[in-house]
Amino acid sequence: MKRFENINGEKPIVEVKEHAIPGSKHIILTFKNGYGASIIPEYHYPKTDKDGNELRPGLQVRNRKVIPGLYEVAVFYNGELCYDTPITKDVLRSQNDPELQRVVGMIQRLERMDIHYLHPEEQDA
Helix, strand or coil: CHHHHEEECCCCEEEEECCCCCCCEEEEEECCCCEEEEEEEEEEECCCCCCCCCCCCHHHCCCEEEEEEEEEEEEEECCCCCCCCCCCHHHEEECHHHHHHHHHHHHHHCCCCCCHCCCCHHHHH
């Protein structure tokens, strides 16, 4: 978690939750600009069992495994998934550590887009 203590000089709010796969974590970073990063491990969904028999989709999910060193990153805004940023229109998959750090830095540098931040004089009305 130390790598998320300082992003471009800002200390984000770091929330760590258990994820669906036992032993894996879901990390949510929240920045002053209202944006955040949702980070989970990348998973491998086996299509066949050890004998080569095709697995039903439900069994694929149950047998998924974490792929060490790869992550999925999504942009959050005010605690919700955000699909309309210059960074991405979807979840970024298969991100290695340097790519993850780059994306998190980009999220931290996004400009606030809420109307009250853009027009603070309207808050006083």
